[in-house]
Amino acid sequence: MATDVFEMGDIDIAWCPGCGNFPILKTLKETLTELAIDPKQLVMVSGIGQAAKIPHYLKCHFFNGLHGRALPPATAIKAVNPKLTVIAESGDGDMYGEGGNHFIHCIRRNPDITNIVHDNMVYGLTKGQASPTSRRGFKTPVQVAGVILEPFNPLAVAIALDASFVARASSGDREQTKEILKRAIRHKGYALVDIFQPCVTFNKLNTYQWFKDHVYYLDDSHDPSDRTAAFARATETDRLPLGVFYVHPKDSFEENTQMYREDKRPLCERDVDVGRLAALIDTFKMAG
Ligand SMILES: Cc1ncc(C[n+]2csc(CCOP(=O)(O)OP(=O)(O)O)c2C)c(N)n1
Numbered sequence: 510m511a512t513d514v515f516e517m518g519d520i521d522i523a524w525c526p527g528c529g530n531f532p533i534l535k536t537l538k539e540t541l542t543e544l545a546i547d548p549k550q551l552v553m554v555s556g557i558g559q560a561a562k563i564p565h566y567l568k569c570h571f572f573n574g575l576h577g578r579a580l581p582p583a584t585a586i587k588a589v590n591p592k593l594t595v596i597a598e599s600g601d602g603d604m605y606g607e608g609g610n611h612f613i614h615c616i617r618r619n620p621d622i623t624n625i626v627h628d629n630m631v632y633g634l635t636k637g638q639a640s641p642t643s644r645r646g647f648k649t650p651v652q653v654a655g656v657i658l659e660p661f662n663p664l665a666v667a668i669a670l671d672a673s674f675v676a677r678a679s680s681g682d683r684e685q686t687k688e689i690l691k692r693a694i695r696h697k698g699y700a701l702v703d704i705f706q707p708c709v710t711f712n713k714l715n716t717y718q719w720f721k722d723h724v725y726y727l728d729d730s731h732d733p734s735d736r737t738a739a740f741a742r743a744t745e746t747d748r749l750p751l752g753v754f755y756v757h758p759k760d761s762f763e764e765n766t767q768m769y770r771e772d773k774r775p776l777c778e779r780d781v782d783v784g785r786l787a788a789l790i791d792t793f794k795m796a797g
C-alpha cells in the first residue's frame with residue numbers, strides 16, 4: 510500500500526507550531542499504513558478540542574461528536590459493522606473529564622475499539638484551563654493559585670476496571686509509540702493508549718523537557734498479564750512509566766451480544782424487515 514493513502518494533501522492544520530499533536534498525527538499515519546489498514550475500512554471518532562481535530566487531517570471516514578462523546582458512537586459503529594477498524598481519539602479533557610462516565614462504562618463494555626488520548630494535562634482549545642490530568646500546583650488563568658486537586662490517573666482506573674489493554678506512550682518517541690499503537694490496534698477488545706503530548710502554548714509546566722525528565726520505559730521484566738504489577742506501575746508518581754502496562758484478552762462487546770451469537774453477518778449487511786420495524790414503531794406511538 511502506498512504510504513500516502515491517509516494524506517489529505519495541502520490543507521491548513523489549526524495547531525500551534527511545535528505542538529505535540531503533530532508527531533502523534535504523523536506516527537498514527539505511519540502506523541495505519543504499516544498495518545495495511547484500508548482507509549475505507551477505518552472510522553475515526555472524536556469529541557471536541559485540539560486533539561479531537563485529528564480525524565480532520567486524515568483521509569478516512571470520521572464522526573466528530575459532542576464534547577466528551579467519542580466513545581458511545583465509536584462503540585455503536587463497531588457494533589453495527591465489526592469489520593471496521595474503529596479508533597476513538599481525543600484530548601484528556603474530552604475523554605476523562607466531559608467523557609469520564611463514558612470512559613468508565615466503555616471499559617466495562619469492552620468494544621473492540623482503540624482509544625487514543627492526547628494527554629497534554631491542560632485544556633488546549635479553550636485556552637489553558639486545568640484538565641483532569643493537570644498536576645497539583647499547575648497555575649492557569651482560572652486556577653490562579655495553582656490546581657489543588659489530585660490528577661486523575663487514567664491507567665490506574667483502567668486497570669482497576671480490568672480493561673483489556675492499557676498502555677502509555679510519548680508523542681516525541683515516534684518509533685516506540687508506533688509499536689505500542691500497532692499492538693493496541695491489533696488487540697481484540699478495548700485498548701487504551703494514553704499519549705503524553707506537550708501543549709507548547711498553554712502548558713509551560715509539562716514541557717518536552719519535563720516529559721523527558723519524568724518518563725522511563727517498562728522493560729522486559731514487566732509482565733503485562735500481572736494486574737497487580739500493572740497497577741503498581743500505573744500509580745508510580747516520581748517517574749512515569751511508558752509502554753504496555755496490562756493485557757487481558759477477553760471477548761469483545763460485539764461477540765457477547767445476542768445479535769451476533771447465531772448470525773455473524775454485520776448488522777449493516779442484513780436486510781431490514783420493514784414490517785417488523787413498523788410494528789415496533791407502532792408500539793411507541795402515543796394513543797389517541
Ligand atoms: C459540554 C461542553 N463543555 C465545554 C465545552 C468547551 N470546550 C471545548 S474544547 C474544551 C477542552 C478541550 O480539552 P482537551 O479535551 O484536553 O483537548 P485539547 O484541546 O487540550 O487537545 C472545552 C472545555 C464544550 N464544547 N462542550
Ligand code: SF4
Pocket residue numbers: 523524525527528529530559560629633634707708709710711
Ligand atoms: S493550544 Fe496547545 S494543544 Fe492546542 S494546538 Fe496549540 S500547542 Fe497544541
